Amino acid sequence: MKTWDTIIAGAGIIGVSLALELQERGARVLVLDSGEPGHEASSAAAGMLAAFDPETLPALRPLAVESARMFPEYVRKLEAAAQMQVDFRRMGTIAFLETASTPPEHKSLSTHDLERLEPSLRNHGHPAFFVQEDSVDPHLLMLANLAAACKAGIEIRGHQKVTSMRPCSSGVEVVTEADRFTARSAVDCRGAWSGTPVKPRKGQMLYVQPKTSILRHVLRAPEVYVVPRTTGKILIGATVEDVGYDKTVNPSAIQGLLNAAAKYLPELASAPITQSWAGLRPGTPDDLPIIGPTETPGLFVASGHFRNGILLAPVTARIVAGLIEGGPAPLSISAFSPARFSRQTA
Ligand SMILES: Cc1cc2nc3c(=O)[nH]c(=O)nc-3n(C[C@H](O)[C@H](O)[C@H](O)COP(=O)(O)OP(=O)(O)OC[C@H]3O[C@@H](n4cnc5c(N)ncnc54)[C@H](O)[C@@H]3O)c2cc1C
Incomplete structure (x- = not known):
């Protein structure tokens, strides 16, 4: 009978990045997904690697900054393994903020600086800043993760809905609707x-x-963000809605986003919409991820990455792989402990 060291439930960017990290460390890994691997939030994201966004909670900042630092090498390895490009761009972000008090990584831009950097951009009285942040195309990044995992011989099984993960004599038993698997950890x-x-x-x-290239940097404004891709397409996002597992695309919400973006980039108003979609971010009550061991020996969680799961994938993979190996976390993860919620409800 085939055996694994670790079973991962969920083949999004978090699960597959972790599988690659564990496999590189010599583990045999099985990844189970209830649907098509890679088809949920991780393919639906914008791909801003916004480590210095003032909205990022202070407790998350060290993790976000470390993951942003790891990203170039993470992309280099993935692109080499998968033999494909993921549109990793290092042009930086222009941030229009509602306040002039910002983290030190924000360099103030004069009107002249702004015209020079982005001639098509219109400001509406916001303090403007340049931030050295990168971006990536998450759809391509997810495809590259899956291709790299496949080439590395990692087994990823779709349409295997995990219904429970519980302790057993050899570690953890992972139960799906059709099967049972055991491993030392899950x-x-x-x-x-x-x-x-x-x-x-x-x-x-x-x-x-748009017909012509009108934006090189990522734009972050109070009510909308705009992310250019190297192909010339421009992403505009995003709503944040609490409507359960509904992924319906609402034409008036899409038009609202387009109007908001056209306020800053008037050429966008006449650009054809080529695609619209919705994805489900994993949110938590305190907007921080859940990373660490659970009360069940051998069972770990890496979830709840909310608006930053693409950015946080490399550091989460490194942290959780280290925990599974029994070592200390390379960064403090006490703020992300799964126990913080069980303590609240106890
Ligand atoms: C509109 C939008 C914009 C975003 N923009 C950004 C951004 O700019 N930058 C950034 O860093 N992040 C961004 N995010 C957040 C980011 O996409 C998520 O935090 C990240 O994708 C979460 O990854 P994940 O692997 O945890 O989840 P997912 O990609 O959703 O993967 C979870 C997987 O688990 C599977 N699954 C579910 N139930 C089961 C089960 N019972 N058994 C087995 N498998 C199961 C699902 O099928 C899915 O494949 C954005 C998200 C959205 C929706």
């Missing part, structure tokens, strides 16, 4: 489907394809 990477206290937070977005 990790819950089921994103918005990880169960209480994780809940889905819907985001709608769209792509437009």
Whole structure:
């Protein structure tokens, strides 16, 4: 009978990045997904690697900054292994903020600086800043993760819904609707489907394809963000909605986002919409991820990455792989402990 060292439930960016990290460390890994691997939040994201966004909670900042630092090498290895590009861009972000008090990584821009950097951009009286942040195309990044995992011989099985993960004599038994598997350890990477206290937070977005290139940097404004891709398409996002597992795309929400973006980039108003979609971010009550061991020996959680799961994938993989090996976490993860919620309800 085939055996594994670790079974991962959920083949999104968190689960597959962890599988690659564990496999590189010599472990045999099985990944189970209830649907098509990679088809949920991780393919639906914008791909801003916004480590310095003032909205990022202070407790998350060290993890976000470390993961942003790891990203170039993470992409280099993935692109080499998968033999494909993921549109990793290092142009930086222009941030229009509602306040002039910002983290030190924000460099203030004059009107002249702004015109020079982005001639098509219109400001509406916001303090403007440049931030050295990168971006990536999450759809391509997810495909590259799956291709790299496949080439590395990692077994990823779709349409295997995990219904429970419980202790057994050899470690953890992972039960699906059709099968049972055992391994020394297991990790819950089921994103918005990880169960209480994780809940889905819907985001709608769209792509437009302007006739000419009108933006090089990522734009972050108070009510909208705009992310250019190297192909010329431009992503506009996103809503944050608490509507359960509903992924319906609402045309008026999409038009609202387009109007908000066209306020800053007037050419966008006439650009054709080429795609619109919705994804479900894994939210938590305190907006922080859940990373660490559970009360069940051998069972870990890596979930609840909310708005930053693409950014946080490399550091989460490194931390959880280290925990599974029994070592100390390379960064403090006490703020992300699964126990913080059981303590609240006890
Ligand atoms: C509109 C939008 C914009 C975003 N923009 C950004 C951004 O700019 N930057 C950023 O860093 N992050 C962004 N995010 C957040 C990011 O997408 C998520 O935090 C991240 O994708 C979460 O990854 P995951 O692997 O945990 O979840 P997912 O990608 O959702 O993967 C979870 C997987 O678990 C599977 N699953 C569910 N139930 C079961 C089960 N019972 N058994 C087995 N498998 C199961 C699902 O099928 C799915 O494949 C955005 C998200 C959205 C929706």
